Amino acid sequence: QDLGVALSGSAEMGIFDNGNDNSQFFTDLDVTFTMTGETDNGLSFGATIDLDEAADRGEPGRFESPDVQGGENMFVSYGGATLTMGDTDGAMDAVMPEMALAGGSLADDETAHGGFDDQDGHILLGTDSGLSFDGAGDGQIARFDYSYSAFTFSVSAEQLNNGDGIDYLGVDSGDSVYGLGVSYAGDFSGVAVEAGLGWQTISDFADTYGIAATAGLASGVSFGATYSKTNLEDDVVTVAGLSDDSIDHYGLGLGYEMNQFEIGVNYGKYESDDYEVSGYGLAASYDFGGGLEMQAGYGNTEADDDLFDDDGFDTYSIGLSMSF
Amino acid sequence: QDLGVALSGSAEMGIFDNGNDNSQFFTDLDVTFTMTGETDNGLSFGATIDLDEAADRGEPGRFESPDVQGGENMFVSYGGATLTMGDTDGAMDAVMPEMALAGGSLADDETAHGGFDDQDGHILLGTDSGLSFDGAGDGQIARFDYSYSAFTFSVSAEQLNNGDGIDYLGVDSGDSVYGLGVSYAGDFSGVAVEAGLGWQTISDFADTYGIAATAGLASGVSFGATYSKTNLEDDVVTVAGLSDDSIDHYGLGLGYEMNQFEIGVNYGKYESDDYEVSGYGLAASYDFGGGLEMQAGYGNTEADDDLFDDDGFDTYSIGLSMSF
Amino acid sequence: QDLGVALSGSAEMGIFDNGNDNSQFFTDLDVTFTMTGETDNGLSFGATIDLDEAADRGEPGRFESPDVQGGENMFVSYGGATLTMGDTDGAMDAVMPEMALAGGSLADDETAHGGFDDQDGHILLGTDSGLSFDGAGDGQIARFDYSYSAFTFSVSAEQLNNGDGIDYLGVDSGDSVYGLGVSYAGDFSGVAVEAGLGWQTISDFADTYGIAATAGLASGVSFGATYSKTNLEDDVVTVAGLSDDSIDHYGLGLGYEMNQFEIGVNYGKYESDDYEVSGYGLAASYDFGGGLEMQAGYGNTEADDDLFDDDGFDTYSIGLSMSF
Numbered sequence: 001q002d003l004g005v006a007l008s009g010s011a012e013m014g015i016f017d018n019g020n021d022n023s024q025f026f027t028d029l030d031v032t033f034t035m036t037g038e039t040d041n042g043l044s045f046g047a048t049i050d051l052d053e054a055a056d057r058g059e060p061g062r063f064e065s066p067d068v069q070g071g072e073n074m075f076v077s078y079g080g081a082t083l084t085m086g087d088t089d090g091a092m093d094a095v096m097p098e099m100a101l102a103g104g105s106l107a108d109d110e111t112a113h114g115g116f117d118d119q120d121g122h123i124l125l126g127t128d129s130g131l132s133f134d135g136a137g138d139g140q141i142a143r144f145d146y147s148y149s150a151f152t153f154s155v156s157a158e159q160l161n162n163g164d165g166i167d168y169l170g171v172d173s174g175d176s177v178y179g180l181g182v183s184y185a186g187d188f189s190g191v192a193v194e195a196g197l198g199w200q201t202i203s204d205f206a207d208t209y210g211i212a213a214t215a216g217l218a219s220g221v222s223f224g225a226t227y228s229k230t231n232l233e234d235d236v237v238t239v240a241g242l243s244d245d246s247i248d249h250y251g252l253g254l255g256y257e258m259n260q261f262e263i264g265v266n267y268g269k270y271e272s273d274d275y276e277v278s279g280y281g282l283a284a285s286y287d288f289g290g291g292l293e294m295q296a297g298y299g300n301t302e303a304d305d306d307l308f309d310d311d312g313f314d315t316y317s318i319g320l321s322m323s324f
Numbered sequence: 325q326d327l328g329v330a331l332s333g334s335a336e337m338g339i340f341d342n343g344n345d346n347s348q349f350f351t352d353l354d355v356t357f358t359m360t361g362e363t364d365n366g367l368s369f370g371a372t373i374d375l376d377e378a379a380d381r382g383e384p385g386r387f388e389s390p391d392v393q394g395g396e397n398m399f400v401s402y403g404g405a406t407l408t409m410g411d412t413d414g415a416m417d418a419v420m421p422e423m424a425l426a427g428g429s430l431a432d433d434e435t436a437h438g439g440f441d442d443q444d445g446h447i448l449l450g451t452d453s454g455l456s457f458d459g460a461g462d463g464q465i466a467r468f469d470y471s472y473s474a475f476t477f478s479v480s481a482e483q484l485n486n487g488d489g490i491d492y493l494g495v496d497s498g499d500s501v502y503g504l505g506v507s508y509a510g511d512f513s514g515v516a517v518e519a520g521l522g523w524q525t526i527s528d529f530a531d532t533y534g535i536a537a538t539a540g541l542a543s544g545v546s547f548g549a550t551y552s553k554t555n556l557e558d559d560v561v562t563v564a565g566l567s568d569d570s571i572d573h574y575g576l577g578l579g580y581e582m583n584q585f586e587i588g589v590n591y592g593k594y595e596s597d598d599y600e601v602s603g604y605g606l607a608a609s610y611d612f613g614g615g616l617e618m619q620a621g622y623g624n625t626e627a628d629d630d631l632f633d634d635d636g637f638d639t640y641s642i643g644l645s646m647s648f
Numbered sequence: 649q650d651l652g653v654a655l656s657g658s659a660e661m662g663i664f665d666n667g668n669d670n671s672q673f674f675t676d677l678d679v680t681f682t683m684t685g686e687t688d689n690g691l692s693f694g695a696t697i698d699l700d701e702a703a704d705r706g707e708p709g710r711f712e713s714p715d716v717q718g719g720e721n722m723f724v725s726y727g728g729a730t731l732t733m734g735d736t737d738g739a740m741d742a743v744m745p746e747m748a749l750a751g752g753s754l755a756d757d758e759t760a761h762g763g764f765d766d767q768d769g770h771i772l773l774g775t776d777s778g779l780s781f782d783g784a785g786d787g788q789i790a791r792f793d794y795s796y797s798a799f800t801f802s803v804s805a806e807q808l809n810n811g812d813g814i815d816y817l818g819v820d821s822g823d824s825v826y827g828l829g830v831s832y833a834g835d836f837s838g839v840a841v842e843a844g845l846g847w848q849t850i851s852d853f854a855d856t857y858g859i860a861a862t863a864g865l866a867s868g869v870s871f872g873a874t875y876s877k878t879n880l881e882d883d884v885v886t887v888a889g890l891s892d893d894s895i896d897h898y899g900l901g902l903g904y905e906m907n908q909f910e911i912g913v914n915y916g917k918y919e920s921d922d923y924e925v926s927g928y929g930l931a932a933s934y935d936f937g938g939g940l941e942m943q944a945g946y947g948n949t950e951a952d953d954d955l956f957d958d959d960g961f962d963t964y965s966i967g968l969s970m971s972f
Contacts, residue, residue, distance in 0.1 A: 003938075004972050005655035005679060007329035009359040011371035011398040013409040018391065022487030025464045027410040029371050029387055029396035031329060031357050033679050033699075035657040035972035040937035045970050047659035047677050051357075054703040055378040057385030057394075061705035063677055066755065067666065070705075072677035074659040076940070076968055085661040086675040107390065140673045163670030289364035290327075292400070320400055322369050324329050324359035331653035333683040335695030335722040337733040342715065346811030349788045351734040353695050353711060353720035355653060355681050375681075379702040381709035381718075431714065613688035614651075616724070644724055646693050648653050648683035 006034045012106040014295075014319010026106050026319055047074035053087070067162055069140040080147035088141050090134040091154035091179030092198030093119035096212040101222045102255030102264035103283030105297020107317035114301035114312075115268035115279030117226060117249045119198075119210065123270055123277075124230070124240075124247065125168070131208045131228045131249050131270075133177040133200050136160055136168075143179075150186040155179070160202070171235045173205035192216040206232045210249075220257040226250065226268075244273035260287040276304045279312075291323040330358045336430045338619075338643010350430050350643055371398035377411070391486055393464035404471035412465050414458040415478035415503030416522030417443035420536040425546045426579030426588035427607030429621020431641035438625035438636075439592035439603030441550060441573045443522075443534065447594055447601075448554070448564075448571065449492070455532045455552045455573055457501040457524050460484055460492075467503075474510040479503070484526070495559045497529040516540040530556045534573075544581040550574065550592075568597035584611040600628045603636075615647040654682045660754045662943075662967010674754050674967055695722035701735070715810055717788035728795035736789050738782040739802035739827030740846030741767035744860040749870045750903030750912035751931030753945020755965035762949035762960075763916035763927030765874060765897045767846075767858065771918055771925075772878070772888075772895065773816070779856045779876045779897050779918075781825040781848050784808055784816075791827075798834040803827070808850065819883045821853035840864040854880045858897075868905040874898065874916075892921035908935040924952045927960075939971040 009031045016026040031051040038044045053071020054063055062070025073086035088094075096119055100111050111118060120135065121128025127135035134141060136158065143156035156179040160166040165175045181198035194214050201207035210228030230247045237245045251268030262285045269278035279301040286294045295318070302312040335353040342348075355375040362368045377395020378387055386394025397410035412418075420443055424435050435442060436453075444459065445452025451459035458465060460482065467480035480503040484490040489499045505522035518538050525531035534552030554571045561569045575592030586609045593602035603625040610618045619642070626636040659677040666672075679699040686692045701719020702711055710718025721734035736742075744767055748759050759766060759777075768783065769776025775783035782789060784806065791804035804827040808814040813823045829846035842862045849855035858876030878895045885893045899916030910933045917926035927949040934942045943966070950960040 005657045007331070007357070007655070009329045009357065009371065011359065011396070012390070013398045013400070013407075016390065024391055024483055024487040025409060025466060026390045027393060027396055027398065027464055028390040029373055029398060029410075031359075031373070033655070033657065035659065035679075035970070037939045037970055037972055039940050043936060043940065045940050045968070047657065047970060047972070049677055049679070049699075051373075051378050052385060052388035054699050055380075055385040055387075055708065056703075057383075057388055059705075060379065060384035060708035061700060061703040063703075064700035064705055066660070066664070066674045066676040067672055069675060072659070072675055074661045074675065074677060074970065076661070076970075083661075085673060086677075140675055142673060159672055163672040288367060291361045292363050292367065292369050320369070322359070322361055322371060322398065322400075324327070324361055324371070331655070331681070333653045333681065333695065335683065335720070336714070337722045337724070337731075340714070348715055348807055348811040349733060349790060350714045351717060351720055351722065351788055352714040353697055353722060353734075355683075355697070375697075375702050376709060376712035379704075379709045379711075381707075381712050384703065384708035612691060615685045616687050616691065616693050644693070646683070646685055646695060646722065646724075648651070648685055648695070 003036050003038060006036070008032045008034065009324040011322045012319060014106050014317060016107045016317035017315055018107065019313040019315045026317055028106070043076065043078045045074070045076040047072065068138040082145045083142070084145070085142045086140060088143055089119075090132055090141055090158060090177065090200060091143060091156040091181035092132045092200045092208065092210055093130070093134055094143060094145070094154050094156070095152070095181035095183035095196030095198045096210050096226065097194045097196060097214045097224060098212075099224055099226055099251045099253030099266040099268065100264055100281065100283065101214060101224060101253045101266070102257050102262040103285045103295070103297075104293070104321065105283045105295045105317050106319050106321060107297060107315060109297035109299035109315045109317055110264060110266060110281030110283035112315065113279030113281045113299035114277040114303065115251065115270065116266065116281060117228065117251055117268055119228075122230070131210065131230045131247060133202050133208065134158065136177050136202060138162065150184055152183045154181040154183070168202070168205050169236060170239050171205060171233065174203040177202050190218045204233055205236055206230050214253070222255040224253045242272070242274050247272045261285070278302050285321070293321045295319065295321045327360050327362060330360070332356045332358065333648040335646045335648075336643060338430050338641060340431045340641035341639055342431065343637040343639045350641055352430070367400065367402045369398070369400040371396065392462040406469045407466070408469070409466045410464060412467055414456055414465055414482060414501065414524060415467055415480035415505035416456045416524045416532065416534055417454070417458055418467060418469070418478050418480070419476070419505035419507035419520030419522045420534050420550065421518045421520060421538045421548060423548055423550055423575045423577030423590040423592065424588055424605065424607065425538060425548060425577045425590070426581050426586040427609045427619070427621075428617070428645065429607045429619045429641050430643050430645060431621060431639060433621035433623035433639045433641055434588060434590060434605030434607035436639065437603030437605045437623035438601040438627065439575065439594065440590065440605060441552065441575055441592055443552075446554070455534065455554045455571060456503075457526050457532065458482065460501050460526060462486065474508055476507045478505040478507070492526070492529050493560060494563050495529060495557065498527040501526050514542045528557060529560055530554050538577070546579040548577045566596070566598045571596045585609070602626050609645075617645045619643065619645045651684050651686060654684070656680045656682065657972040659970045659972075660967060662754050662965060664755045664965035665963055666755065667961040667963045674965055676754070691724065691726045693722070693724040695720065716786040730793045731790070732793070733790045734788060736791055738780055738789055738806060738825065738848060739791060739804035739829035740780045740848045740856065740858055741778070741782055742791060742793070742802050742804070743800070743829035743831035743844030743846045744858050744874065745842045745844060745862045745872060746860075747872055747874055747899045747901030747914040747916065748912055748929065748931065749862060749872060749901045749914070750905050750910040751933045751943070751945075752941070752969065753931045753943045753965050754967050754969060755945060755963060757945035757947035757963045757965055758912060758914065758929030758931035760963065761927030761929045761947035762925045762951065763899065763918065764914065764929060765876065765899055765916055767876070770878070779858065779878045779895060781850050781856065782806065784825050784850060786810065798832055800831045802829040802831070816850070816853050817884060818887050819853060819881070822851040825850050838866045852881060853884055854878050862901070870903040872901045890920070890922050895920045909933070926950050933969070941969045943967065943969045
């Protein structure tokens with residue numbers, strides 16, 4: 001482990017359709033700055049930022065404002081205890097495994113479809129896919145993890161309004177998101193098992209719990225399932241004009257790895273009495289070694305109500321992915 | 325060749341006049357991220373971006389959007405064949421040598437005058453100096469090069485509207501720029517010769533061909549000439565209110581290198597029945613070694629019609645150029 | 649000394665109150681690019697920029713415009729003589745020691761209070777705290793330093809309007825800021841003394857002189873004092889509706905270092921017949937080694953006139969500071 005500032009990079013080239021039915025060129029690139037340090041008594045610390053978070057298209061230079069999060073994160077760690085702040089997952093997102101189990105694609109089609117849950121945000125708040133409340137504030141999250149044997153316990157907090165209270169949809173929603181979670185990563189006679197149970201809440205607005213597990217067999221096959229549920233406060237249901245006070249998500253994933261080849265498929269669905277969105281995604285990759293992969297992805301979204309104008313849309317991407 | 329992410333940099337300090345007749349301070353700096361990889365079977369790949377392209381003043385963070393080009397480029401190469409995508413030259417620009425043959429300047433005065441042709445864009449579209457159609461879309465170019473002996477064959481494409489058709493000046497112009505080119509780099513009894521022949525087209529709008537050659541003698545003297553011509557479709561001529569359906573450019577360059585000293589001069593002219601712009605540029609440099617150069621440049625632009633309010637303008641710059 | 653481009657970094661995590669009485673999360677990070685070169689005959693040169701200056705939140709990519717300063721600076725040096733351009737201090741700021749003598753804080757509370765003078769700008773022009781004219785133009789400063797024995801002599805210039813004249817408050821103020829300064833750094837029987845005397849002027853607008861000195865004892869105690877005074881031209885006083893043609897600043901600092909622990913306190917006051925602002929700041933730090941520090945800071949600003957609506961405000965921050 002080198003101390004100081006280390007650089008790593010990635011690039012992608014190919015073609016894709018972002019859902020508008022035009023195939024077009026795809027070019028993307030990123031550089032990551034990883035900083036690592038260690039005190040005399042063995043406490044370790046570090047920080048990272050990506051070039052595309054620093055020079056962000058939507059909010060350039062946001063990382064230089066200490067009161068908000070603009071892609072920067074930093075941690076301090078001692079023994080099994082770690083405190084991370086900034087651009088990091090809330091406790092629920094941190095502990096729950098996702099369903100894209102193998103392969104990958106340039107445009108992340110397999111995780112960008114409408115039925116996927118990456119637990120990075122909440123579908124009702126429009127912060128990202130998922131039923132977690134990460135990003136309900138400015139994304140500046142503090143999470144404490146403690147590892148003990150095969151278990152990791154996580155607690156997280158995010159301020160909704162830089163320490164002030166906030167109204168969501170006209171409902172006084174408190175001032176913070178809190179999260180709790182526990183994850184397990186272990187081996188049962190050759191089967192690699194990961195599982196997580198998480199909970200998050202914005203008091204007076206809603207809470208969500210979620211559970212997910214994956215298993216990886218020695219044959220290269222892996223599979224998993226995820227379930228999460230948001231319960232909305234009565235006020236929120238009334239004010240938002242909903243009829244259902246809950247939203248469910250469930251998802252399934254399947255992956256297969258054989259030598260240089262990987263393929264993954266996943267399906268997911270959001271459900272409430274008010275709306276329903278589902279989707280599936282496919283990703284395949286072939287590894288040339290040295291950091292070069294050929295990748296292809298496909299995503300398909302179906303909405304059974306009037307959330308979208310038509311019944312759905314699909315996206316694909318294919319090309320080369322490089323890591324340096 | 326180191327694999328991974330490498331950094332290089334440049335900086336310039338001095339004074340300059342950008343054409344407004346005020347001498348002012350000149351400070352500039354850049355950092356380049358160069359990423360290099362190689363697969364197990366010898367296929368090489370890489371990518372680059374500059375800090376001033378990432379944190380761009382006009383369009384910060386544009387490189388993170390895969391559907392447009394924001395300074396990023398990447399390639400994959402095997403044997404004599406290379407595919408490059410993103411911020412790269414179209415086939416015509418790639419093969420044609422330019423006329424700034426020796427020296428250099430802080431503000432690039434010698435190549436920024438109105439008569440220069442760097443083949444980076446088209447004078448009629450206002451994308452850059454030149455008669456090429458690079459940048460007519462979003463600058464996301466794909467170019468395939470194949471080298472055989474002293475020759476390199478190039479083919480390129482750029483989508484005009486992310487896969488959709490586009491109107492230029494009210495004329496339905498198709499959906500892509502295509503380019504072809506061949507270049508030669510060789511040695512004739514001590515004379516280093518570079519030559520290129522290129523062609524580019526936007527169907528239903530215009531096409532351009534160009535030819536250029538340079539020769540470098542053992543005495544340190546080098547010289548060259550360039551010629552290119554755009555033929556506009558009749559529709560374009562009518563709609564744009566022009567009387568001439570073609571635009572010509574020709575240019576000449578002369579350079580001299582002696583020990584640490586270099587000086588270059590070039591002249592160029594755009595001509596059609598509708599307008600005429602010419603200019604010349606001078607650049608001189610003295611190399612202190614280790615990456616430090618003293619540089620001076622001068623550029624003079626003359627317009628014989630009413631394209632500019634006065635007859636012309638001139639620019640200069642002088643100072644230190646550093647490379648790291 | 650490595651030639652080429654070197655990276656260093658910093659990160660901070662904690663909580664703070666920026667003066668609005670809400671305690672909130674604090675996350676900050678930066679990466680510095682330091683470029684260094686040397687010619688064959690021993691002339692050294694270099695340049696630096698920070699990632700948060702390149703991808704600046706207010707003016708992203710400003711460093712790529714050579715006519716303004718966007719965080720970049722570069723120098724060339726030979727023997728005791730150094731010429732620096734760009735984001736560097738004017739002669740007065742360069743020579744005068746500041747009063748924050750020990751400790752440090754995440755939000756720089758100890759130097760951000762209203763009575764502090766960092767000589768980075770002028771309180772009347774609103775460019776920064778201080779009575780210097782740095783930043784009165786676009787911040788593109790050229791400074792020449794010559795070191796002789798324990799003394800360094802400095803001369804600086806900044807163009808107010810890229811080589812053109814400018815009006816400040818309706819008063820024709822010339823076209824440049826000029827500065828002069830001399831600093832001393834030496835040792836008197838175990839007492840480390842730093843002192844500086846500086847002067848800056850915008851002709852036809854105002855001039856400022858300043859003097860400051862600090863002393864560091866072997867016991868770990870350090871102390872210092874600073875005084876500066878701006879004299880405004882009569883025209884400026886009239887046009888700005890002021891009654892006093894001068895502004896005074898004085899400040900005091902005290903620091904103490906013991907093993908891993910540091911604490912500093914400073915007080916300062918701006919005074920004229922027209923307004924009066926004072927403040928004090930506290931900073932403490934504990935060094936864990938390897939680049940990790942625990943830091944706490946507090947700043948308090950008091951205004952005795954109607955410059956602020958209330959009598960004052962205070963800020964604090966506490967957390968971890970990392971350097972890589």
